[in-house]
Amino acid sequence: MAKPNARVGVVLVAHVAALAEGVRTLAAQMAPEVDIRAVGGTDDGGVGTSFDAILEAVQGVRSDAGVVVLYDLGSAQLTAELVLETLDPEQADRVLLVDAPLVEGAVAAATTAAGGAGLAAVAAAARAAYVPSAETGGAEPPEPSEPSEPGEKRGEGEVRARTTLRNPAGLHARPAAALARLVREYDARVTVGRPGEPGVDAAGVLGVVARGLRVGDELEVAAAGEGARAAVDAVLALADAGFGELDEKTPPPVPPEPSAPAEAAVPEASEPPEPPEPGTLRGVGASAGLVVAPARHLRRTEPRLPPAGGAHEPDAERRRLAAAVDRVNAELGGRAAGGGSGADIAGAHQAMLADPALLAGAQARLDEATPAEVAWWRSVLEARDLLAGGTDLVAERGVDVEDLGRAVLGALGVDVRPSVRPEDVARAVVVAEEVFPSDVAALGEAGVAGLAVARGGRTSHAAILARGLDLPMVVRLGPEVLDVPDGTPVILDARTGDLRVDPPEPELTAARQTARDLAADRERARAEAAGPVVRADGTPVTVSANVGGPVEARAAVAAGADAVGLLRTELLYVDRPRLPGEDEQAAELGAVLAELGGRRAVVRTLDVGGDKLLPALDLDPWRHGPLGVRGLRYALAHPDLLRTQLRAALRAAYGHGEVWLMAPMVTVAAEARRFRVLVEEVAGELAAAGTAFARPAKVGVMVEVPAAALVADEICAEVDFVSVGSNDLTQYVMAADRTNDAVGDLYQPGHEAIWRLLGTLVDAARAAGRHVAVCGELAGEPGAAVRLVRMGVDELSMTPNGIPAVKAALRSRLS
Numbered sequence: 001m002a003k004p005n006a007r008v009g010v011v012l013v014a015h016v017a018a019l020a021e022g023v024r025t026l027a028a029q030m031a032p033e034v035d036i037r038a039v040g041g042t043d044d045g046g047v048g049t050s051f052d053a054i055l056e057a058v059q060g061v062r063s064d065a066g067v068v069v070l071y072d073l074g075s076a077q078l079t080a081e082l083v084l085e086t087l088d089p090e091q092a093d094r095v096l097l098v099d100a101p102l103v104e105g106a107v108a109a110a111t112t113a114a115g116g117a118g119l120a121a122v123a124a125a126a127r128a129a130y131v132p133s134a135e136t137g138g139a140e141p142p143e144p145s146e147p148s149e150p151g152e153k154r155g156e157g158e159v160r161a162r163t164t165l166r167n168p169a170g171l172h173a174r175p176a177a178a179l180a181r182l183v184r185e186y187d188a189r190v191t192v193g194r195p196g197e198p199g200v201d202a203a204g205v206l207g208v209v210a211r212g213l214r215v216g217d218e219l220e221v222a223a224a225g226e227g228a229r230a231a232v233d234a235v236l237a238l239a240d241a242g243f244g245e246l247d248e249k250t251p252p253p254v255p256p257e258p259s260a261p262a263e264a265a266v267p268e269a270s271e272p273p274e275p276p277e278p279g280t281l282r283g284v285g286a287s288a289g290l291v292v293a294p295a296r297h298l299r300r301t302e303p304r305l306p307p308a309g310g311a312h313e314p315d316a317e318r319r320r321l322a323a324a325v326d327r328v329n330a331e332l333g334g335r336a337a338g339g340g341s342g343a344d345i346a347g348a349h350q351a352m353l354a355d356p357a358l359l360a361g362a363q364a365r366l367d368e369a370t371p372a373e374v375a376w377w378r379s380v381l382e383a384r385d386l387l388a389g390g391t392d393l394v395a396e397r398g399v400d401v402e403d404l405g406r407a408v409l410g411a412l413g414v415d416v417r418p419s420v421r422p423e424d425v426a427r428a429v430v431v432a433e434e435v436f437p438s439d440v441a442a443l444g445e446a447g448v449a450g451l452a453v454a455r456g457g458r459t460s461h462a463a464i465l466a467r468g469l470d471l472p473m474v475v476r477l478g479p480e481v482l483d484v485p486d487g488t489p490v491i492l493d494a495r496t497g498d499l500r501v502d503p504p505e506p507e508l509t510a511a512r513q514t515a516r517d518l519a520a521d522r523e524r525a526r527a528e529a530a531g532p533v534v535r536a537d538g539t540p541v542t543v544s545a546n547v548g549g550p551v552e553a554r555a556a557v558a559a560g561a562d563a564v565g566l567l568r569t570e571l572l573y574v575d576r577p578r579l580p581g582e583d584e585q586a587a588e589l590g591a592v593l594a595e596l597g598g599r600r601a602v603v604r605t606l607d608v609g610g611d612k613l614l615p616a617l618d619l620d621p622w623r624h625g626p627l628g629v630r631g632l633r634y635a636l637a638h639p640d641l642l643r644t645q646l647r648a649a650l651r652a653a654y655g656h657g658e659v660w661l662m663a664p665m666v667t668v669a670a671e672a673r674r675f676r677v678l679v680e681e682v683a684g685e686l687a688a689a690g691t692a693f694a695r696p697a698k699v700g701v702m703v704e705v706p707a708a709a710l711v712a713d714e715i716c717a718e719v720d721f722v723s724v725g726s727n728d729l730t731q732y733v734m735a736a737d738r739t740n741d742a743v744g745d746l747y748q749p750g751h752e753a754i755w756r757l758l759g760t761l762v763d764a765a766r767a768a769g770r771h772v773a774v775c776g777e778l779a780g781e782p783g784a785a786v787r788l789v790r791m792g793v794d795e796l797s798m799t800p801n802g803i804p805a806v807k808a809a810l811r812s813r814l815s
Helices: 019-030 051-060 076-086 102-114 119-127 173-183 205-210 229-241 313-336 343-353 356-366 371-390 392-411 436-444 461-470 479-483 505-530 550-559 582-594 632-637 639-653 669-689 708-709 712-716 726-734 743-747 752-767 782-790 800-815
Strands: 009-014 038-039 067-071 095-097 158-162 191-192 217-222 280-282 284-287 290-297 429-432 450-453 474-477 487-492 498-501 540-547 563-569 599-603 659-663 698-701 721-725 771-775 796-798
Touching: 009 019, 009 076, 009 102, 009 726, 019 038, 019 051, 019 102, 038 051, 038 712, 051 067, 067 076, 067 102, 067 119, 076 095, 095 119, 102 356, 119 217, 119 550, 158 229, 173 205, 173 229, 173 343, 217 229, 217 280, 217 563, 229 343, 284 461, 284 659, 290 450, 290 639, 313 343, 313 371, 313 392, 313 563, 356 371, 356 429, 371 392, 392 436, 392 712, 436 461, 436 550, 450 487, 461 474, 487 505, 505 800, 540 550, 540 771, 540 800, 550 582, 550 800, 563 752, 563 771, 563 796, 582 599, 582 639, 599 639, 599 782, 632 639, 639 659, 639 743, 659 721, 669 698, 669 712, 698 708, 698 712, 698 771, 708 712, 708 752, 712 721, 712 752, 721 726, 721 752, 726 752, 752 771, 782 796, 782 800
Parallel strands: 009 038, 009 067, 067 095, 290 429, 429 450, 450 474, 540 563, 540 796, 563 599, 599 659, 659 698, 698 721, 721 771, 771 796
Antiparallel strands: 158 217, 191 217, 280 498, 284 474, 290 487, 487 498
């Protein structure tokens, strides 16, 4: 017996069998996982409808979630209504007859059902699928209405409202990702768009980005279904908060002035831009700096896909594709959890990868002649080309989609590497038509001197990553840059956006001197940041960095970090289908410690669960969620995993300066005691075996749970130091999940409740003579950092790029 489907089913009723079947085929292409039945014509094959056939189709749909019935003409409606009247009450309650256009309604209903929406939301999606217009020969469009007040109802079950976009860059990838995460929490189908235009599914990141909605644009939000009102209110709140991209200095948007008639417009006289001198290509500086180096081309070839044709099993190909997407999603999740300049970008890429349209487009192409690689790549190119036709900001997201697409192809076994490997372009200016975000990370690791890009933009994710790595980058140099021969000496001046090609030797010499002078200036600034911060009484304040790998460790040293206050070991696990062994962990941790030049490092053991559901551990979102078995709770429940990690950490510490060990998510003193005992046992085992290792100089715990802060005196009796995880502590004190945008207004690291709890904790730790550190968002805010130190905190740990500003604030206000 066939297993019921958890998704809403669809029945299509038409007067002609070929019409019903044709619409079914179209909708099934978009939503192959939905049970769609086509009923057309009379029992003898004529034009009309059949009561028995409709009844059989409705009762035959394999769905526990209900059935939506669509029809083509009024007589089909009458027959379908008779069918519903014959059903028993329990059956009838889960069948909805929907008045909607057959083709558009079928596609909307099927794709909405594929996303897991409830019966009411699927029916509402079908009804909303058709927007009549005079141009298409439909009914006359309705008269423009007054702007909707928040929460105004339009029609049965539908709520609409309007607001104005406040965040400076509008609905680009990251706010669109936040929007998609938010609306998936409600039992409603939510659309967004400009007033008077058809909206797009708010859960689809790519469709939202493609609209090109900018700051100051009016945004109309519509929702249908049981959770419609709550969903609209939540979207309005998110938009009012600028999708998390506003700071206190961001002014409200100013509506654009009404445009004058075209014939009245008189352009002001202005000086034309000075043309570049011969041998100069002019672009836009995306990441500042000046370098002199030879040019090397990074050429990208089309992926070599397996040929279409032959015999392929669609279900097997779907499983292969799903596994590849899951693998890439896990890798992105690790980067998102790792902090640094790429964390938000990785999170936005995760949301793009989760876009239902992207995967559905690939699944619809899978058949006996099309392997997963070909179907996926065609869907990616379709999405990329859709975005490429938008504004510059929208087009930049098309590059991200292609980057993601290539990553999934790589997970499917396709060679997607560029013709020149990153390791071959060290100390060169890399020339490319476009660079992907993944390229920037690899090129930065390889030590390239700079990037000269034909296309791109300052707001591209590649440019954001380049700025985070202090990698000079010029974009929009045009196709001419691709004609620069390999090995040609160039001067890349990202301050002005110029690329000088094969200049005379005196100019090269002068540019090299300027580059040295600029480097000296940076070194002086770094030297000031590297200097110690001392209180008026002469006691030092340690300003540390949070890192997850060798690249961030190097950035921490360059930024002037006194130490590493948080080394996230879970990043060794994030992209692994299996757990790494002891030797591998020891080697990777040792590589990070080796970059620190003898600086002290606090190694935190595996912080898993909550928003870090690592693929190698097969974690359950509920059991291992924010209030479940996570952090040290999970490690103590899996002592072999913890022992392996502790052994690796102590082995890595040998010969690499002072190392402290720290356990995450501690609630009571007994957990801290058990952790310390395990550390001592592992050290004894390594000593007995004659293995080279170093004992941790201190053993401590992270205080992220309010209970731990309130009994800090008991916990301090068991450990040498405590480190406050201010991000998690904030979400637990404020009862506001930091990954849930619906309660984002309550996630306030600077709330007075946090400060009072910190005061209790610091007083207890100081009384016990224990070192106190604070990690996270609060520590990296200069004003908060000063208050923390005045409160008695010994150490602040933050992302590397926050260190100079925090040190400057401490020096100026503590002296």
